[in-house]
Amino acid sequence: MLSVEKVDVFYGEFQAVREISFQVQGGELVTIIGANGAGKSTILKGLMGLESCERGKITFQEQDITHMPTYQRARLGITLVPEGRRLFQDFTVEQNLVAGGYTRTDASAVERDLQRTYDLFPILKERGHQVAKTLSGGEQQMLAIGRALMASPRLILMDEISLGLMPKYVNEVFNTIESLHREGVTILLVEQNARKALAVADRGYVLETGRILIENEARGLASDPRVKKAYLGG
């Protein structure tokens, strides 16, 4: 479904991503783990078109999207739950969700997905008319996920969505990821919490200073001594 071939991303002179290649098959849950500054967010931004990729090629559903503007990628069915949530702060919960479904034309399907999102996160329904910036951190994170789901995406890119959440919410968020996965949504997950990420993922890549070092089944990675030592605390 998604194929990345030898992609380079630069910030000015600084090369943040070096000759990265990987694939995500339809329906897969793939995770990228790596230390702070390894380039995880940069990869997701490159896939979404928020950073331009200098060399290499990105293909989504047999279509070359390497230089396609972000909004067109969104219309192809790619979406991003960005690092730091990036909600529309002055919008209410409901307006954020409606904005998430911006490109859709079938009003009744949007309404159905709105209800589905509220079923998934009942707290969002309670807070429907509250302005996003007044939500708690956990509520904001749920809203960021809900907003992405409203696009009815084929591929969701998730960047550190459990960061800064209480353990209770972390579990809830990972439950959500698993249930989306079961529904057949394709997910590329970037996580600090490597243990949890590997527990839900099918496959994973280990990223170090802009390069992919290891690629394996999630179970294999979780028992890999190098991964254990560096990312799972021994």
Add this chain to the structure above:
Amino acid sequence: MIWQQFANGLAIGSVYALIALGLTMVYGVLRILHIAHAGVYALGAYVGLLVFRFIPNFWLALAITMVASSFAGIILQRYLYAPLLALPRIVPLIASIGLFIAMEEIFRLIAGPYILAFPADPGLGGIEWGIVRITNNQFLVFLVTVSLLATLWFVMSKTKLGLAMKATSQDLEIASVMGINTERIIATNFLIGSALAGAAGVLVGVYFNSVYPTMGSIPAYKALAIIVLGGLGSIPGTVLGGLLIGLGETLLLGLINIPFPRDALAFIIMIIILMFRPYGLLGKE
């Protein structure tokens, strides 16, 4: 007497709001100060007058002006700002000031340095309302600004385009992640803002029966004071700021009659309000 001044102040203030809206809308999406916007306002007055001389119909002149000035706005966006956006914010600012001065010179070269009369009669008639007399021209200003502001309000709060515009001004990148064509939304902000400025140019030209090359100078900096006062990027704040400055100027100077330069008052009001509300009336941190 006070009510009469009140009507004058509201008329002036609503025109200020029309001019400043474009500035605030452009700031909202691009975070730049579009000084040349006041040039679009003066351009509007000239285009309106030109049309009016061929076909002396006020409403036709207004409509053509709004179309022409929205084109001017889009051209500025595409050929002046778009290439400069990647550079530090000071660069588009200087380019914008430069262009504004150049536009004033071009108006002077083409139309001459004189004050031209704009004797349009929209055919509305005035209203006597107890002690308040709303003149033909004041009534015109109210009618046009209220309808334009109501239309803008409708677009912003009731349509999908409005949702996209508000989303884009809050977070342009994420708006594009939602599938919003943010390039087009930026152009739309220029289009709407410039159409409003053009309309303001025609209204002021008719209201004071004068059109001249530097008519944009004072609105250029007064609009800055208004958008800062209202809270940068806030549309309702800008309308409020425009009305407040228009009323403040007219009431204070008309009633108390202090020997004070009218055009400095906008900044004094702005400074006083910023002392209490550092982000403006309806601005956010």
